[in-house]
Amino acid sequence: MSSSASTSPSNSSNSSNRKPERLINLTLALLATRRYLTKAEIFSTVAGYDGKPETQERMFERDKDDLRSMGIEIEVGNLDPFFEDEPGYRITSDSYALKLSDLDSAEVALLSLAAGLWQQSIISDDAQNALRKLRSLGIPADYSAAGALEVKFEQPQDFFNGILSAIENRKVITFTYSSSSVKERTVSPYTLTLWNGFWYLIGLDHDSSEMRTFKASRFVGGVKEIGKANAYEIPADFRLHHSLFRSEAQEKKVARVLIRKGHAHTLRSSGKFVEDAGEFDRYEIPFESATTISRQILWHADQVIVESPPELKSKVIKVLDEVLHG
Amino acid sequence: MVETALTRTARALDLVPFVIEHPGISVEDLAREFSVTPKQMLSDLSMIFMCGLPGYSTLELIDLSYEDGYVSIIDPQVLTRPRNLSKSEIVSLMLSLESLASLRDPTDPLFVSIKNLQQKLQATIKVPLLEIPVVIRSQSKSEFLPLIESAIKSGSGLDITYISASSDKKSERVILPESIYSENGFIYLRAWCYLTQSSRIFRLDRIENAKGVSIRDMKVLSEEHSATTENFTAKLHINKSARLFYEQNASLATLESDDESGLTISMRLRDSEWLIRSLMGYGTEIQVLSPQDLREALAKRAQSALALYKN
Numbered sequence: 001m002s003s004s005a006s007t008s009p010s011n012s013s014n015s016s017n018r019k020p021e022r023l024i025n026l027t028l029a030l031l032a033t034r035r036y037l038t039k040a041e042i043f044s045t046v047a048g049y050d051g052k053p054e055t056q057e058r059m060f061e062r063d064k065d066d067l068r069s070m071g072i073e074i075e076v077g078n079l080d081p082f083f084e085d086e087p088g089y090r091i092t093s094d095s096y097a098l099k100l101s102d103l104d105s106a107e108v109a110l111l112s113l114a115a116g117l118w119q120q121s122i123i124s125d126d127a128q129n130a131l132r133k134l135r136s137l138g139i140p141a142d143y144s145a146a147g148a149l150e151v152k153f154e155q156p157q158d159f160f161n162g163i164l165s166a167i168e169n170r171k172v173i174t175f176t177y178s179s180s181s182v183k184e185r186t187v188s189p190y191t192l193t194l195w196n197g198f199w200y201l202i203g204l205d206h207d208s209s210e211m212r213t214f215k216a217s218r219f220v221g222g223v224k225e226i227g228k229a230n231a232y233e234i235p236a237d238f239r240l241h242h243s244l245f246r247s248e249a250q251e252k253k254v255a256r257v258l259i260r261k262g263h264a265h266t267l268r269s270s271g272k273f274v275e276d277a278g279e280f281d282r283y284e285i286p287f288e289s290a291t292t293i294s295r296q297i298l299w300h301a302d303q304v305i306v307e308s309p310p311e312l313k314s315k316v317i318k319v320l321d322e323v324l325h326g
Numbered sequence: 327m328v329e330t331a332l333t334r335t336a337r338a339l340d341l342v343p344f345v346i347e348h349p350g351i352s353v354e355d356l357a358r359e360f361s362v363t364p365k366q367m368l369s370d371l372s373m374i375f376m377c378g379l380p381g382y383s384t385l386e387l388i389d390l391s392y393e394d395g396y397v398s399i400i401d402p403q404v405l406t407r408p409r410n411l412s413k414s415e416i417v418s419l420m421l422s423l424e425s426l427a428s429l430r431d432p433t434d435p436l437f438v439s440i441k442n443l444q445q446k447l448q449a450t451i452k453v454p455l456l457e458i459p460v461v462i463r464s465q466s467k468s469e470f471l472p473l474i475e476s477a478i479k480s481g482s483g484l485d486i487t488y489i490s491a492s493s494d495k496k497s498e499r500v501i502l503p504e505s506i507y508s509e510n511g512f513i514y515l516r517a518w519c520y521l522t523q524s525s526r527i528f529r530l531d532r533i534e535n536a537k538g539v540s541i542r543d544m545k546v547l548s549e550e551h552s553a554t555t556e557n558f559t560a561k562l563h564i565n566k567s568a569r570l571f572y573e574q575n576a577s578l579a580t581l582e583s584d585d586e587s588g589l590t591i592s593m594r595l596r597d598s599e600w601l602i603r604s605l606m607g608y609g610t611e612i613q614v615l616s617p618q619d620l621r622e623a624l625a626k627r628a629q630s631a632l633a634l635y636k637n
Contacts, residue, residue, distance in 0.1 A: 003430075017373045019331035024338055024377040031404045032379050043378035070336055071412040097407035099450050110436075114422035122613075123363075123418050129340070132359065132417035135342040136408035147436050148475040150507040153425060164417070168457050180566050186437050192459035194425060196511025198573070217573065234456055265489040265496050266532065295607030300494070302631040317635055322609030325626035 010136040021050030026063055027072065031096060036077045038179040058114035064089075072096060098133055108134060126216020154198045156168040163189055163201060172206070187212070188232040188241060191239075202242060206233070211242060215241040252286040255293055256307045259283050263303040280305070290315055300310055337362070338374050342388065342405040349398045356397055371397065379403055420444060426462040427510050431467045466512045473536055474515060477502045484517075485539040489532045492599045492616035497521065500539055501528070507635040510574050522582050558598050566587045568611035571604075590615070602627065 026280075029046045030037065037059060043049045049056045064074055073095040076087050103111075111134055116125035166173045167189050177185045186206040193200045199216035258280035259268060271285035287293035294316050297304050306313040337360055344359070345351060351359075357367035371392045378387035389400040411419075423440050430437040468474075477484050484503060489496050501522035506515045513530040564572055565588045572579060572589055579591040595601060602623055603611055614621045 004453060004622065006604040014332075017369075017376070020334040020338060021373060021377055023331065023335040024374070025379075026338065027335075028377065028379055029402055034358050047377075047380075047382055066332055066335075070332060071410065075598075093404075093407070096409060098410050100411075100446060103446070105507055106439065107446075109445060110423070110426070110439060111419065114419060114426055117422045117425060118418075123421065126412075126414045126418035127422055128361075129413050132340060132344060133411060133415075135345050135410040136340070138347040143435070145439075147472075148506055149429065149471065149480040149513065150505065151429065152507060152509050162458070164414075164459075191456070193462060194421075194428075194459060196464065197509060215573075218569075236456075240462065263494055265493050265494060269489065269534070284601075298607040298631075299491070299603045301603070301627045302634055303494070305524075305634045313635075317605065317632065319609035320628045322633045323606060324625050324632065326610040 004058045009255065018048065021057070022046075023063055023066060027067060027091065030074065030089055030091040030324040031093060031270045033090050036090050037182075038077075038088050038292065040088060040318075042089070100134065100137070103134065103139055105139065105140050106145050108139050109141040109146045113146055115152065117151060119155055121158075121160070123156045123160065153194060156199060157216055159219065159220070160192060160199075162225070163192055166223070166225050167191065167234075170232055170234070171225045171229055172227050172231050173223045173225055175223040177214055178218045178220055182220060185214070186226070187214070190234050211238075235262065252288055253309065255285045255287055255289075255297075255309065255312055257285060257297065257305060258305040259284050259300075260303040268306060270296075282307075294319060295313060334370065334373070336409075338370055338377070339405065339409055341370060341374065342390075342402050342587070344401060345390070345397050345399045346402055346406065346633055350396050353392060353395050353397060361416040368392070375488040388633055397479060401421075411450055413451060413453050416447055416451050417458050418528075420453070420458050421461065423447075428461045429462045429467060429513060430471060431469045433469055434472050436472070450583060464508075464511050464513075466529070468513065470533055471513065471530065473538065474506060474530070476539065479509065480542045483497075484536050486528070486533050487535040488528055489534060491529075491532065492603060496534070506530075510579075530547040558595045558601075559592060560595070560598070560620055561590070561592045562605075563587075563613045563615055564591065565611045568608055571608065571612060574578060598623065606631075 015250075026042070026153070027046045028044065039057075042060065043053075043056045050058060067074060067236055072091060075090050075092060075095075077090070078087060111131060115124070115131040118124035118127060163173065165171075170188075172188050174184060174186045177183060179207040184291075186207070187201070189201055189203040190211075193213075199217065201214045203212065203214070205212040253256060255271075256274070257267070257271075258277055259282075260280055261321050267285065268283060271283045274282040276282075276320055285293065290312055294312060297306060297316060299321060306316050338476050341356075341360065345356070353367055353371075355366050355532050357364045360367065362370070365588070369582055371390065374388055375390060376387070386403070387401075388405065391398050391400060408549075427437055427444075428441040430440075432438075456460060459533065461567050474484065481502075483500055485498065487498050489495065498517055501515075501517040502520050503517045504525070506513065508514070515530060515533075516530045517528060518524075519526040561582075569589065572581070572591055575593070578595065579593045582590040582592060584590075593601065598620055601620070605614065605624060606627065
C-alpha cells in the first residue's frame with residue numbers, strides 16, 4: 001500500500017510502538033523458524049534489538065518473560081549436540097495455535113451464548129477474547145439447536161478476579177463483610193461458587209477456624225491479598241465434604257407429616273405417601289435444612305401437621321407462636 | 327487508560343487471524359469487536375504494518391490494507407491461525423458452559439452437547455479443576471425443558487398438568503408457551519393459558535406432565551386480561567438473619583432503609599396470598615408494618631395451624 005511501507009521498522013516514529021513491535025517481530029521470527037535461533041541470530045536479524053550487548057541481553061530476557069506471561073510457549077533447545085552451552089529458541093505452531101479445529105456450528109453457537117452470560121464483568125472480557133479466537137477459526141454459528149432458555153445469574157463483581165488469582169496462588173485474603181454485623185474477615189479462599197443464580201465464596205475463616213460461605217453481594221468494597229503465596233492447601237476432597245456441594249445421595253433427615261386430603265400438592269410431590277390417616281394422609285419428606293423444610297411446611301399453614309422429628313415439630317410451633325403474638 | 331505493551335501485542339497477534347476470517351470488515355466494526363476506539367484500531371493496524379519476518383522488506387512484512395476504512399490482510403506471514411486459549415479464557419468458558427448446563431436435566435440433548443464441548447476445551451490446556459468456580463446444579467431441573475423450548479421456537483401449544491402453589495390446586499390446562507427464563511435457581515415459563523384466558527407464569531418444577539397439543543382451534547380471546555394489576559402493597563421489616571428473603575424477591579420490592587436493625591422494604595403484589603404463605607415461615611424474623619389486614623390474616627392463620635397441635 002503506501003510508500004512509507006519500506007521504512008525500517010526500528011525507525012518507527014511512534015516510541016510507544018517500539019516494545020509491542022519488537023514482541024510481535026520476535027514472535028513471528030520464532031514462529032517461522034524450524035530450527036532453534038541463537039541469541040546472536042535474534043539480535044542481528046530481529047528488528048528492535050538495538051543498543052549495547054548488555055541492553056540487548058536485558059531486553060531479550062524481559063521479552064521472553066513477557067511472551068510467556070501471555071501464554072506463548074518459548075521452547076529452549078540446543079542447536080548442536082556438541083556445543084551444549086549455546087541454547088536456541090523457537091515457538092512451535094503446535095503450542096502457539098488454537099487446537100480446537102473440530103468444533104461444529106452448533107458448538108460455536110453454544111460458546112457464543114456461554115460467553116454472553118456475564119455481560120460487563122471481568123469474566124466476560126476473558127470469555128469475549130476466547131470467543132473472538134474461536135470465531136477466527138472461520139466456523140459459522142448455528143443457533144437452531146441452542147434452546148430458548150434465557151439464563152439470568154447475578155453478575156460477577158470486579159473483585160472476583162482478585163479472588164480467583166488468590167485461589168490459584170493459595171494466598172490469604174481480607175475483606176469487609178456485612179452479615180449480622182459489618183466485620184473485617186480474613187479467609188483462605190477455596191472456591192467461588194454459583195448457587196441458585198447467586199455467587200458465594202467458600203473458604204476457611206481465620207477467626208473461627210471453620211469453613212464458611214460468604215455471599216458475594218454482601219462484600220463491602222474489594223478484597224486484599226495478604227502474606228505469601230502457597231500459604232495453605234486446598235484439600236482435594238473438600239468438595240465432597242462441604243455441605244453446599246452435598247448431593248442427594250448423602251444421608252438426609254426425614255420429616256413425618258400429616259397432610260390434609262386434597263391439599264399441599266407441592267409438599268406431596270417432594271415426599272413419599274405412607275398411609276391414609278382419615279382426614280389426612282401421612283407423608284415422609286426428606287430434608288437437609290430444618291429452616292427450609294419448616295418454611296415449606298408453614299407455607300401450607302393448617303393443612304399440614306408435623307409429627308416428627310420432635311425438633312422440627314417444636315420449631316414449627318415456635319414460629320407459629322411468633323406469627324400469632326409477634 | 328494507559329495500555330500496556332503486552333495488551334497491544336496480544337491484540338495485534340489476535341487481530342491478524344480475525345481479519346483473515348472477516349475480510350473487508352470496517353475499521354469501526356473491528357474496533358468494536360476488540361473493544362477499542364477506531365483511532366486506537368487504526369494505530370494498531372499501522373503498527374502491525376511495520377512488523378514482519380527478519381529481512382523486513384515488503385516481501386517479509388505483514389501486508390494489509392485499511393486506508394479506505396475497510397480492513398483486509400494481504401499477507402499475514404506466519405500469523406494465519408488464532409492463538410491458543412489462555413488459562414483464564416478456559417476458566418471463563420468452562421464456568422459459562424457449566425452455568426448453562428446447571429439448569430438442564432442430564433437427559434437433555436443440550437446438556438450432553440455442553441459436556442462434550444467442555445471436554446474439548448479441557449483438552450487444549452489443562453486447568454486444575456480446583457481453580458474453576460463451582461456451579462451447583464439447580465434442583466429445579468425439568469425433563470420437559472427441551473419439549474417446552476421446541477414449542478416456543480415452533481409456536482405450538484402444550485397440554486400440561488400443573489400444581490399451583492398459591493392456590494394449592496392441581497389442574498390440567500392448555501398453554502401457548504411464550505418465553506422461558508431462569509431466576510434464583512428456578513426456571514419460569516411465561517405462557518398464554520387457555521384455562522384462565524390470561525398470560526401466566528409457571529414454575530417448571532411444578533409442571534408434572536407436559537405433551538404437545540394442536541391449538542389451531544383455540545383462539546386467544548383477549549390480551550387485556552393479561553395485564554396484571556398490582557394492587558396490594560405491604561411494608562415489612564426484615565431482620566438481618568432473613569436478608570435472603572429480600573435478596574430473592576428484590577424485583578418485587580423497594581428497599582426503604584438498611585441499617586443495623588435490619589431492612590425495611592415495601593412490596594407491590596397482585597394479591598396477598600403469596601405473601602401470607604411466605605411470611606408464615608419467618609416468625610419474628612419478618613414483621614409486617616402495614617397493612618393491618620395482613621397482620622390479622624397472618625395471626626388468624628397461625629392460630630388455626632396452632633390449634634392442630636393442641637389436641
